[in-house]
Amino acid sequence: xxxxxxxxxxGDTQYEWDVGGIERGDxxxxxxxxxxxxxxxxxxxxxxxxxxxxxxxPAERLETFDPQAEHVVMVPRVAGG
Amino acid sequence: xxALIVLVALAIGLAALVxxxxxxxxxxxxxxxxxxxxxxRAEALLREVLTDAEYAQLGRCGYxxxxxxxxxxxxYRVPRRPGRVAVHEGDVEIEALCVVPVGxxxxxxxxxxxxxxxxxxxxxxxxxxxxxxxxxxxxxx
Numbered sequence: 001x002x003x004x005x006x007x008x009x010x011g012d013t014q015y016e017w018d019v020g021g022i023e024r025g026d027x028x029x030x031x032x033x034x035x036x037x038x039x040x041x042x043x044x045x046x047x048x049x050x051x052x053x054x055x056x057x058p059a060e061r062l063e064t065f066d067p068q069a070e071h072v073v074m075v076p077r078v079a080g081g
Numbered sequence: 082x083x084a085l086i087v088l089v090a091l092a093i094g095l096a097a098l099v100x101x102x103x104x105x106x107x108x109x110x111x112x113x114x115x116x117x118x119x120x121x122r123a124e125a126l127l128r129e130v131l132t133d134a135e136y137a138q139l140g141r142c143g144y145x146x147x148x149x150x151x152x153x154x155x156x157y158r159v160p161r162r163p164g165r166v167a168v169h170e171g172d173v174e175i176e177a178l179c180v181v182p183v184g185x186x187x188x189x190x191x192x193x194x195x196x197x198x199x200x201x202x203x204x205x206x207x208x209x210x211x212x213x214x215x216x217x218x219x220x221x222x
Contacts, residue, residue, distance in 0.1 A: 007194060009185040010115065011122025047183070049205075051197040056132050058150060061201035073130070075194040080211035081181035 002067070004036045006043055006074045015039055022067055033067050040065040040074070047077030116187075123189030130193060145192055147199045159195040162188065165213065166195060178210040 002019050005012040015036040021029025040050060051059040052069045062072060128136055131145070139145045139161055149155035157178075158167040165177035182194055198206040 005126065007123075007182075007186055007190045009119060009187070011119040011187055012126055012190065049198065049202055051201045053130050053197065055130060058148075059197040059201040073126075073193070073197060075182070075197055076186070077183045078180050078194065078198060078206070078209055079183050080209050081179035 002036075002070050002072075004040060004072045004074065006039065006048070007076060012073070017067070019068060019070075037065045037067070040072075043074050043076075048074045049077075050074045119187045120189065123187035123193075127189040127193050130196075139192065145196060147196050150200055150203055157195070157199050159192055159199075161192065163191070166210075174215055176215055177213040178207075179213065180206060180210040 001016050004015040006015075015032070017032035017036055018026065018029040022033055044050065050062040050065075051073050052062055052066070053059050053071050053073050059073075062069065066072075127139075131139070135145055143161045144158040144167070145161070147157045147159060149157065152170075154171050156169045158169065160166070165179050167174050168176045168178060180195065180198070182191060186194065195206075
């Protein structure tokens with residue numbers, strides 16, 4: 001399973017999809033990944049930045065949605081305080 | 082008759098007051114419950130993304146040390162509580178940065194946001210931050 005987590009005031013919202021299911025053409029998995037991609041684009045348009053994360057490895061910025069990325073965290077827009 | 086009307090009006094006013102107070106208390110309680118859940122979720126995510134050593138450091142020192150991906154001697158100390166991020170060159174703190182998310186985030190998510198931005202998007206992070214220089218350094222941001 002892959003997961004997209006969007007940080008917000010309520011804690012993170014999670015969107016999951018099955019990478020294996022996408023490869024098999026499973027309609028449910030395809031619908032889930034399309035929804036995750038839609039959220040990704042929508043948040044990015046609002047200024048959020050996406051990062052691929054893994055424990056013990058530095059975060060890597062994602063410019064575009066990657067259905068193969070196992071764990072992605074989206075950080076809302078930040079500004080100088 | 083007039084006394085009865087006054088009494089009914091008073092009773093209605095009192096009932097409205099009590100109802101208003103009850104609704105306000107319920108809203109406060111719900112908000113508190115919601116904030117508590119958000120805090121727990123943020124903490125769980127932080128625990129998942131950080132290594133054991135990083136999470137322990139956050140508890141022990143009150144900050145998370147994040148290495149600069151572009152400068153080998155530079156580290157950023159992201160505070161556990163709201164505050165400025167301290168920039169260190171070697172052992173010397175050279176400046177403090179003020180960067181905040183636009184919109185509210187639970188404290189754990191704020192720490193995570195700093196870490197991800199520094200590791201994955203350092204130049205943009207530095208561009209957006211307000212810089213408070215502490216030392217007449219030769220390094221540029």
